[in-house]
Amino acid sequence: MAEPDEARKFYAKLMAANARSADPRIEEVFASVPREAFLGPGPWTVFAGDGRFETPSADPSYLYQNVLVVLDADRGINNGEPLLHAMWIGKVEPKPGETVTHIGAGTGYYTALLAKLVEPGGSVAAFEIEGDLAAQAELNLAAYGNVEVVHGNAVTSALPPSDVIYVNAAVIAPPPAWLRALKPGGRMVFPWRPAERVGLAMLVMRVEGGFACLPFMGSWFIPCVGASVAGPEARVPTRERALRTRSIWLTEDKAPDRTATAVFGDVWFSSRPIRARR
Structure with a gap:
């Protein structure tokens, strides 16, 4: 194996x-943050294709590939694909x-990358609902002075005003409080799972006039507690309709109209674009 x-x-x-970004710091942060420091002692179990494999040894070099690493098999919790996260980071x-x-x-690996990208002067609030993972993240991120780990449910907790909201749990729709937490010009990326067979990554931008959005790739994450079950009144989209979505609205600001591609209580999705003027 190569040296780590x-x-x-x-x-x-x-x-x-693969991030397709002009920001050279993305390469720098991926090179400077050791993934193995966030995954516990090896050997590690990784996913590739439809299979699960154990690395031949605890050599960290095995982690520097586009593989998911199992954190908790029983709960379906993994350290996700680096390639996907590179693309998402490039988007936001x-x-x-x-x-x-x-x-x-x-356990904080992608939090660490985000924390480095907002230095100097920036900060990260890292929410984790699972107590054992939050405790491990706090230990792993102790050296990152601009990170606060919050053990709690981000659906029911108050979010700070944010330039970037980076979501790693699937929702049927972003809670209204998440949208309101975005500062003008703010960006959010989240796994949109409005139906069992529909899984898309959604980029949201708070622009003058509302929330512009764009589904840009397939995406499958574990469900977000408190925001992953649709009520009986929901208007659930097909994949085709979901892909046509170009804006998100709060029903208190605007009632769903004929452009609606999906409706979930206080939040609805529209095929009508909003011109982004950041």
Whole structure:
């Protein structure tokens, strides 16, 4: 195997290339944050294709590939695919001085990347509902002075005003409080799971006039507690309709109209675009 630093540097180049971002710091942070520091002692169990495999040894170089690493098999909790996260980070473009809210932080690996990208002057509030994971994240992130780990449910907790909201648990719709927490010009990325067979990554931008959005890739995450079950009155979209979504509205601001692609209580999705002027 390659030396861990060498493997991590090459992995970082691949992640940055797939992020499709002009920000050179993405490569830098993937190269500087050791993934193994957030995953417990090896060997590790990884997912690839439809299979689950144990790494041949505790050599960290095995982690510098596009694999999910099992954190808790019984609960279906993993450290997700680095390639997906590189693409998501490239979409939300965290900048120095910004405030990030990370929902579903797990043991903190992707929180650490976000924390470095908002230095200097920025901060990350990392929400994790599972007590054991939150405690481990707090230990893993102790050296990151701009991170606060919150053991709690982000659906029922107050979120700080945020430039970026980075969600790693699937929702039928973002709770209204998440949308309101976005600052003007703020970005949110979340796994949209409005129906059993519909799983999409959704990018949201708070612009003048509302919340512009764009579904940009397939995405499957574990359900978000408190925001993953549709009520009987919901208007659930097909995948085709979901893909046409271009804006999100609060029903208190605007009632659903004929452009609605999905309706979930206080939040609805529309095929009508909003011109983004950030």
